[in-house]
Amino acid sequence: MTNLVLSNQSLKSLLTSCITIKQALQIHAQTVVNGIHHDPFLITPLISFFAFSNSPSALHHSSLLFSQITTPDLFLYNAMIKAHSHSHAPHHALSLYKSMLASPTYPDSFTFPYLLKSCVRLFSLKLGIQVHCHVVKNGFESDVFVVNSLLNLYCVFGDTGNASKVFDESPVRDLVSYNTLINGFVEAGFASCSMRLFGEMRRFCVQPDGYTFVALLSGCSSLEDCETGKKVHCLAYKKLDSLGCNALLMNALVDMYAKCGYLEMAKRVLMSGIRSGKSVIAAWTSVMSAYARLGEVDVARRIFDQMEERDVVSWTAMINGYSCSGHFEEALELFVKLEDLGMEPDVVAVVAALSACARLGALEFGSRIHHKYAGKNWSCDQNGGFISAAVDMYAKCGCIDSALDIFCKTSDHLKTTFLYNSIISGLAHHGLGESAITLFKEMDTLGLRPDEITFVALLCACGHSGLVDDGKKLFESMLTVYGISPQMEHYGCMVDLLGRAGCLDEAYCLILTMPFKANAVIWRALLSACKIHGDIDLAKIASKELLTVEHGHGARYVMMSNMLADIDQHDEAASVREAIDNVGIRKPPGWSYVETNGALHKFMAGDNSHPEAKATEMMLWDVSRRLKSIGHVISA
DNA sequence: CTAGGGTTAG
Numbered sequence: 068m069t070n071l072v073l074s075n076q077s078l079k080s081l082l083t084s085c086i087t088i089k090q091a092l093q094i095h096a097q098t099v100v101n102g103i104h105h106d107p108f109l110i111t112p113l114i115s116f117f118a119f120s121n122s123p124s125a126l127h128h129s130s131l132l133f134s135q136i137t138t139p140d141l142f143l144y145n146a147m148i149k150a151h152s153h154s155h156a157p158h159h160a161l162s163l164y165k166s167m168l169a170s171p172t173y174p175d176s177f178t179f180p181y182l183l184k185s186c187v188r189l190f191s192l193k194l195g196i197q198v199h200c201h202v203v204k205n206g207f208e209s210d211v212f213v214v215n216s217l218l219n220l221y222c223v224f225g226d227t228g229n230a231s232k233v234f235d236e237s238p239v240r241d242l243v244s245y246n247t248l249i250n251g252f253v254e255a256g257f258a259s260c261s262m263r264l265f266g267e268m269r270r271f272c273v274q275p276d277g278y279t280f281v282a283l284l285s286g287c288s289s290l291e292d293c294e295t296g297k298k299v300h301c302l303a304y305k306k307l308d309s310l311g312c313n314a315l316l317m318n319a320l321v322d323m324y325a326k327c328g329y330l331e332m333a334k335r336v337l338m339s340g341i342r343s344g345k346s347v348i349a350a351w352t353s354v355m356s357a358y359a360r361l362g363e364v365d366v367a368r369r370i371f372d373q374m375e376e377r378d379v380v381s382w383t384a385m386i387n388g389y390s391c392s393g394h395f396e397e398a399l400e401l402f403v404k405l406e407d408l409g410m411e412p413d414v415v416a417v418v419a420a421l422s423a424c425a426r427l428g429a430l431e432f433g434s435r436i437h438h439k440y441a442g443k444n445w446s447c448d449q450n451g452g453f454i455s456a457a458v459d460m461y462a463k464c465g466c467i468d469s470a471l472d473i474f475c476k477t478s479d480h481l482k483t484t485f486l487y488n489s490i491i492s493g494l495a496h497h498g499l500g501e502s503a504i505t506l507f508k509e510m511d512t513l514g515l516r517p518d519e520i521t522f523v524a525l526l527c528a529c530g531h532s533g534l535v536d537d538g539k540k541l542f543e544s545m546l547t548v549y550g551i552s553p554q555m556e557h558y559g560c561m562v563d564l565l566g567r568a569g570c571l572d573e574a575y576c577l578i579l580t581m582p583f584k585a586n587a588v589i590w591r592a593l594l595s596a597c598k599i600h601g602d603i604d605l606a607k608i609a610s611k612e613l614l615t616v617e618h619g620h621g622a623r624y625v626m627m628s629n630m631l632a633d634i635d636q637h638d639e640a641a642s643v644r645e646a647i648d649n650v651g652i653r654k655p656p657g658w659s660y661v662e663t664n665g666a667l668h669k670f671m672a673g674d675n676s677h678p679e680a681k682a683t684e685m686m687l688w689d690v691s692r693r694l695k696s697i698g699h700v701i702s703a
Numbered sequence: 704c705t706a707g708g709g710t711t712a713g
Contacts, residue, residue: 215704222704284706355707380707385708422709456710458711486711488711488712522712527713
């Protein structure tokens with residue numbers, strides 16, 4: 068090759084037609100050879116080429132070049148910030164911004180959207196709020212791109228309150244602003260707000276596009292509002308003559324009809340999608356899930372097997388389809404198959420598997436999954452769902468210590484009401500009422516609001532630990548302090564709590580004064596308390612009431628007959644048994660699982676077929692004898 | 704602004 072010396076100009080024009088990283092590296096080498104690598108007109112396009120070539124090593128290379136520039140200009144700063152915002156290390160974007168603030172350069176409207184995106188990718192609302200302050204300080208709140216990035220930031224974190232505030236206070240709004248907030252409302256579970264916003268959008272004559280309709284339909288799916296869904300369908304049909312080529316929209320339509328239970332309509336839209344050659348995996352997944360929810364697991368499985376393409380989402384849907392119908396073993400089997408096929412399960416799939424383990428009590432399997440996926444690059448441990456699923460799994464499998472360990476190691480910004488609910492109910496089931504209350508008090512200092520589930524867990528914890536006064540105080544505080552009106556479940560917990568503690572009259576009184584008609588759960592709780600404390604008169608009342616709300620339920624008869632036998636009312640017990648025979652009621656046998664050394668053992672009431680059934684029974688007898696000896700009262 | 708699949712109680 069001839070020793071050709073290229074001028075600055077020709078190198079620069081070469082760079083514009085450069086395609087591969089290798090070519091750009093060659094040009095860079097030339098600039099060094101020619102001693103012109105400090106020419107800003109050459110180095111700037113080189114840096115941005117490397118920055119935007121979507122390769123971690125090239126980005127590293129551009130960072131090196133960038134660091135050698137003494138006073139980078141705004142353009143270069145923005146280029147580097149943008150490149151880092153979608154890199155594997157978005158925090159570099161914020162460091163760059165910091166050094167920019169220390170330099171004579173000021174940010175502009177191009178800087179903030181990428182900073183905000185970095186905060187989103189760092190899962191840090193806190194940093195995002197700081198950047199928001201800088202937006203205000205620098206006067207960019209009226210730039211529509213900045214506004215849309217702010218909207219996205221708040222929506223991603225489910226903070227629709229702040230998102231609405233940004234939206235309301237912004238002098239500029241475009242289609243993207245509306246779409247972002249509409250979608251944010253839907254994802255936060257406020258689908259009705261999204262419908263209202265859509266109305267406003269139309270009044271302001273902002274023309275919706277495909278994304279608007281997809282978001283709205285997704286809202287109709289979650290509301291199971293097929294009426295609105297149909298209207299959106301019509302509107303989308305009229306507005307978009309290109310409806311036929313939008314796969315996303317077709318999928319959203321199918322999902323809406325499937326979730327609303329209009330399976331025939333869902334399949335009709337799906338078929339039209341197939342005819343026009345669209346990508347239909349998502350639509351099939353929706354239809355499949357609908358069948359699973361209806362309890363038709365076999366139909367769901369057939370669809371799953373017949374789908375010509377399956378992705379992680381379809382696998383997850385099938386795994387959950389099994390879980391929904393109580394087929395936890397099949398769910399886990401499918402998860403293992405997914406792993407064996409070399410497909411990388413994502414957080415949602417892992418969460419689904421952990422949940423199946425929790426339901427089965429499959430500790431070894433569950434902890435294997437937990438350890439395998441904690442600390443992966445897509446960061447399960449940054450995902451609130453993964454953490455609560457793991458906490459729940461350990462708690463349900465009897466390892467409250469492991470559950471607490473995970474909980475305590477979780478940093479505060481990842482602690483949510485949901486996670487507290489998981490750990491508190493875990494503590495409740497382990498009879499650790501005091502700890503449950505301690506953690507509950509912690510929520511306040513983190514600014515987390517308890518919800519109705521928190522109180523179910525708390526009251527349950529008090530009930531299992533005999534903390535009657537604490538339970539009463541908490542029940543009081545629900546409405547007076549937290550503005551949550553107690554539901555049937557909460558009254559149920561209170562009846563159980565008072566009943567176990569022997570305050571039978573107080574429990575009965577609560578039932579009579581509560582604002583709803585007591586359901587079977589409540590009467591059963593009272594009946595069970597009567598059994599423990601041997602109150603026959605109240606037991607008769609409770610069982611009479613139970614009969615009126617729950618006609619012909621086998622468990623009631625069995626419980627009643629056992630109870631009467633226990634308190635030496637053998638004649639009455641016999642008459643109840645007779646009633647069972649007369650009505651022909653059969654209580655479905657109780658069953659349970661236990662997992663040891665990776666094998667699952669199923670136990671059913673009255674079933675002695677397990678090879679170690681005799682030994683197990685002896686062990687159980689021993690356990691209950693020891694429980695009795697330390698004063699524990701075993702209820703029905 | 705890019706569907707479809709998820710975690711807590713009873």
